[in-house]
Every structure is written in structure tokens, then in C-alpha cells.
Amino acid sequence: MKEYDTIVIGSGVAGLSAAYELKAKQQQVLVIEENLWGGTCPNRGCDPKKILIGGVEARNRIKQLLGKGFSEVPPLNWQELQSFKRTFTDPVSANRQKELSQAGIDHLTGTASFLDEETVEVLGKTFRGKHFVLATGQRPTILPIEGKEFLQTSTDFLALAELPKQLIFIGGGYVSFELATIARAAGSEVTIVHHNQRPLKEFDEELVQEAIVQMKKAGIQFAFDVDTQKITRQNEKLQLIAGKESFEADAIFCATGRQPNVESLHLERANVDFTKKGIIVNECLQTTNPQIFACGDVIEKQLPKLTPVATFEGQYVAQKVTQQQQKTINYPVIPTIVYGSPKIATVGTTKIEEDRQVETVTQEMTSWFTYHRVNEPLAKVKLCFNKENFLIGASVLSEQADELIDFLTIAINQRLTKEIVDQWIFGYPTLASDLPYLLK
Numbered sequence: 383m384k385e386y387d388t389i390v391i392g393s394g395v396a397g398l399s400a401a402y403e404l405k406a407k408q409q410q411v412l413v414i415e416e417n418l419w420g421g422t423c424p425n426r427g428c429d430p431k432k433i434l435i436g437g438v439e440a441r442n443r444i445k446q447l448l449g450k451g452f453s454e455v456p457p458l459n460w461q462e463l464q465s466f467k468r469t470f471t472d473p474v475s476a477n478r479q480k481e482l483s484q485a486g487i488d489h490l491t492g493t494a495s496f497l498d499e500e501t502v503e504v505l506g507k508t509f510r511g512k513h514f515v516l517a518t519g520q521r522p523t524i525l526p527i528e529g530k531e532f533l534q535t536s537t538d539f540l541a542l543a544e545l546p547k548q549l550i551f552i553g554g555g556y557v558s559f560e561l562a563t564i565a566r567a568a569g570s571e572v573t574i575v576h577h578n579q580r581p582l583k584e585f586d587e588e589l590v591q592e593a594i595v596q597m598k599k600a601g602i603q604f605a606f607d608v609d610t611q612k613i614t615r616q617n618e619k620l621q622l623i624a625g626k627e628s629f630e631a632d633a634i635f636c637a638t639g640r641q642p643n644v645e646s647l648h649l650e651r652a653n654v655d656f657t658k659k660g661i662i663v664n665e666c667l668q669t670t671n672p673q674i675f676a677c678g679d680v681i682e683k684q685l686p687k688l689t690p691v692a693t694f695e696g697q698y699v700a701q702k703v704t705q706q707q708q709k710t711i712n713y714p715v716i717p718t719i720v721y722g723s724p725k726i727a728t729v730g731t732t733k734i735e736e737d738r739q740v741e742t743v744t745q746e747m748t749s750w751f752t753y754h755r756v757n758e759p760l761a762k763v764k765l766c767f768n769k770e771n772f773l774i775g776a777s778v779l780s781e782q783a784d785e786l787i788d789f790l791t792i793a794i795n796q797r798l799t800k801e802i803v804d805q806w807i808f809g810y811p812t813l814a815s816d817l818p819y820l821l822k
């Protein structure tokens with residue numbers, strides 16, 4: 383049986399960032415992956431989504447400038463956009479394997495299951511590890527309802543060769559807001575159905591409501607307080623049934639959250655505890671078995687489950703395994719973005735907490751040159767300052783929120799004030815040159 387210093391299970395951003403860091407510390411490493419190498423982000427998550435959003439952004443820019451240089455909005459050609467996307471996604475899995483070979487990291491395709499605390503089995507072969515890193519990520523949850531076999535997921539949507547005419551997204555989270563924006567811009571009729579009145583609950587409620595107003599203007603329909611009970615097929619059409627209400631569509635996508643990939647690992651044989659939200663870890667990302675660490679989406683955590691968070695954790699875990707790191711994990715503030723149209727982004731503390739004596743300042747930026755020059759309908763920021771006037775959090779609504787939020791993240795991490803940035807010269811006119819007007 384072959385023995386390794388560390389066996390990494392899962393080749394997403396969490397697993398691979400751990401593997402490369404472990405190899406750099408001269409460890410013998412094996413990575414095991416059961417599906418596409420590279421995991422969710424580059425194959426069926428952030429990257430393909432953002433390529434499709436690129437087409438939407440270009441079209442929306444022209445839409446905003448109708449009568450201001452443009453007289454018509456060009457149609458978004460789904461097949462062409464999908465082919466462009468595939469030029470990115472198709473080579474990912476083979477490239478990731480090639481890169482691992484070049485780095486001298488052993489890798490194996492198959493499902494890993496523990497036999498005991500030190501041994502895993504893959505396709506009938508066994509491997510022993512002194513340490514393990516569990517980075518098996520999550521998969522979309524499918525509602526356990528009658529007709530669930532008709533439900534599709536974000537993975538299916540991102541791979542659609544043809545775009546159906548009428549679509550429903552169940553759930554008012556990231557996936558629904560982003561994929562509904564893409565489908566609508568490409569010409570589908572789209573409805574988001576949500577089970578209460580508060581979609582995107584992690585984001586500022588007022589900004590979410592303002593985003594919904596604009597999405598409705600773009601033709602996306604919303605149905606709130608809809609408790610989906612079953613899906614039926616009648617001829618070529620699907621019916622989503624919720625009590626007395628029913629909605630018709632050609633395709634229905636379930637976007638009600640994601641669940642951890644733990645079942646096939648047989649964690650009980652390795653004495654690793656987990657809940658339905660993920661693998662339980664301590665503040666050193668160590669599982670209930672001290673030789674086994676876990677990172678990325680598969681762990682149970684309050685933080686947002688995002689690519690840069692998974693990368694950060696993968697690197698930390700590698701330092702922990704090689705004992706280069708003594709401290710508990712210390713996360714910086716985490717920016718998170720919904721790539722709809724408009725975009726909504728948030729970072730740090732954004733709620734007024736009396737005991738921290740914070741102040742929230744709302745700035746409407748629509749008339750600022752940055753937004754007015756491209757005729758954005760609404761651009762708004764909410765900034766949270768502590769009593770020393772340092773920025774500690776922000777929420778942004780705009781087509782350019784994804785870029786501004788990172789400048790605000792730098793301002794929080796570096797404790798930037800207006801006095802400091804007034805000493806700097808930024809390229810003008812840019813989002814960065816707005817920064818002095820946003821800080822105290």
C-alpha cells in the first residue's frame with residue numbers, strides 16, 4: 383500500500399491550494415478527485431457564470447445608452463456565448479491534471495472512501511496518509527417534492543446548449559438572481575419564486591428591494607411567499623404547483639442552496655463528525671480527528687462559502703499540517719457579490735450595532751460622473767464607520783459594485799481615511815478616483 387505525508391480529497395480551489403502549498407514544503411502529496419479536476423469554480427461555478435455575465439454587461443451598457451449613441455439593443459446570441467464559455471471550461475480538467483503532474487503531485491481520478499483513520503480506498507486500491515485534507519465541496523440541493531426529477535440545477539443551466547423560452551428559478555439567493563439575469567438578457571421569460579418575502583437575506587434589505595425594482599423593469603418576474611409543493615408535466619410544459627397557485631415553464635431550476643459532499647467519504651470510519659451543514663472543524667480547521675483537516679465549502683461555517691475563502695483556508699490548512707502555523711485561523715473581512723443587473727455587493731459590518739458606536743452613511747452616487755457617463759439608473763452605497771471614523775463595512779448597488787467593493791475592502795483592511803488617500807494620485811476618471819469622496 384502506498385503511503386503519503388498528506389492525502390487531499392477534492393481538487394477544487396480549497397484542495398488544490400492546500401496541495402501546492404504542501405508540495406512546496408517538500409511533502410509527498412496525493413490528490414483524489416471523483417469528477418472534473420478543478421472542482422466547482424472553474425467548471426460549473428464562478429468562472430463560466432462570469433463569462434456569461436460578460437455578455438449581459440456588454441448588452442446592458444448599450445441598453446443604458448439607447449438614444450445616447452445607440453438606437454437598438456443587440457440580441458444576445460446564446461449559442462455563440464456558450465461556445466465562447468466552453469473555450470474556457472472545456473480545457474480546465476485536463477489542464478489541472480497536467481499542472482499537478484508538472485509539480486510532481488500524485489493524482490488519481492475516483493471516489494475516495496475511508497476504510498479506517500489512516501486509510502482510504504479509491505477504485506479498489508488503498509492508500510495510507512499521515513494527514514488528510516478533506517475538501518469535497520458542496521452540490522446543489524434538490525427539494526424533496528413530488529416531481530423533483532423535473533428539477534434542474536445551476537450546473538445544468540450553465541451547460542444549456544439551447545435556452546428554453548420560459549424558465550423558473552426556485553429560491554431567492556445568489557444563483558437565482560445571477561442566472562435569471564443571464565437568461566432574461568438572452569431573451570427568456572423568467573420568474574423567480576421564493577418561499578418568503580426576504581430574498582438575498584445576507585444583503586442590505588433596502589438595496590435588495592431596489593435591485594428587484596430594476597430587475598422587474600428588465601422583465602424578470604418575482605413571486606414571493608410561494609411554498610413549492612410539486613412539479614408536474616403536461617404535454618411539453620412543466621407546472622410548478624404551490625397550493626392554489628401554479629406557474630408554467632419549459633424548465634425549472636432548483637436554487638435553494640447547496641449541501642456538503644460527505645456521504646461517500648464514510649467519515650464515521652475515520653472518527654470525523656459532521657452535520658447536514660458540513661464537516662465540524664475547530665478554529666484550526668481540524669476535524670474531530672486531529673490528523674484530519676477540512677477546508678472550503680464542505681466545512682460547517684457561518685462565513686460565506688466562496689472561492690477566495692476556500693483558497694485562504696486551503697493555504698492555512700497546509701501551513702497547519704506542516705506546523706508552519708501555530709495560530710487559529712484569522713479571516714479578514716470577506717467581500718461578496720451578487721452578479722445580477724444591477725450588482726449587489728457587501729463587505730464587513732453593515733448593520734448598526736449600538737455597542738460598537740457605528741455610524742451608517744448612505745450616498746446616492748447616480749449623478750456622479752462614474753455612473754452618469756454610462757447612464758446608470760441607480761448607484762448607491764451604504765458605508766459603516768466606527769467611532770474613530772475608520773470604514774468597517776459597506777454595501778453597494780450598481781452595475782460596477784463588483785469593482786468598487788474591492789476598493790472598499792482595501793480601505794477597511796488598510797484602515798484608509800480621506801486624509802491618507804488625499805495624499806495619493808489615482809488615474810482619473812475611475813472608480814478608484816471616487817474613493818476620497820467615500821471615506822471620512
Ligand SMILES: Cc1cc2nc3c(=O)[nH]c(=O)nc-3n(C[C@H](O)[C@H](O)[C@H](O)COP(=O)(O)OP(=O)(O)OC[C@H]3O[C@@H](n4cnc5c(N)ncnc54)[C@H](O)[C@@H]3O)c2cc1C
Pocket residue numbers: 391392393394395396397414415416417418419420421422423426427428429431492493494495517518519520536537557643646647677678679680687688689690692
Ligand atoms: C453557480 C455558482 C456560481 C458561483 N459563483 C461564485 C462567485 O462568483 N464567486 C465566488 O467567490 N464563489 C462563487 N461560487 C462558490 C464557489 O464556486 C465555491 O465556494 C468554491 O468553488 C468552493 O471550492 P471547494 O474547493 O471548497 O469545493 P469544490 O470546488 O466543489 O471542490 C470539491 C471537489 O471534491 C470532489 N469530491 C467530492 N467528494 C469526493 C470524494 N469522495 N472523492 C473524491 N473527490 C470528491 C468534487 O467532485 C469536487 O470537484 C459559485 C458557486 C456556484 C455553484
Ligand SMILES: NC(=O)c1ccc[n+]([C@@H]2O[C@H](COP(=O)([O-])OP(=O)(O)OC[C@H]3O[C@@H](n4cnc5c(N)ncnc54)[C@H](O)[C@@H]3O)[C@@H](O)[C@H]2O)c1
Pocket residue numbers: 525552553554555556557558560575576577578580581582583608609610637638639640686687688718719720721
Ligand atoms: N456570486 C457568488 O459569490 C455566488 C454565486 C452563486 C453561488 N454562490 C455560492 O453558492 C451557494 C448556493 O447558492 P444558492 O443561490 O443555491 O443558495 P443561497 O443559500 O444563496 O440561496 C438559497 C435561497 O433559497 C431560499 N429557499 C430555500 N428553500 C426554499 C424553498 N423551498 N422555496 C423557495 N425558496 C427557498 C432560501 O431562503 C435562500 O434565499 C451560495 O450560498 C454561495 O455560497 C456564490
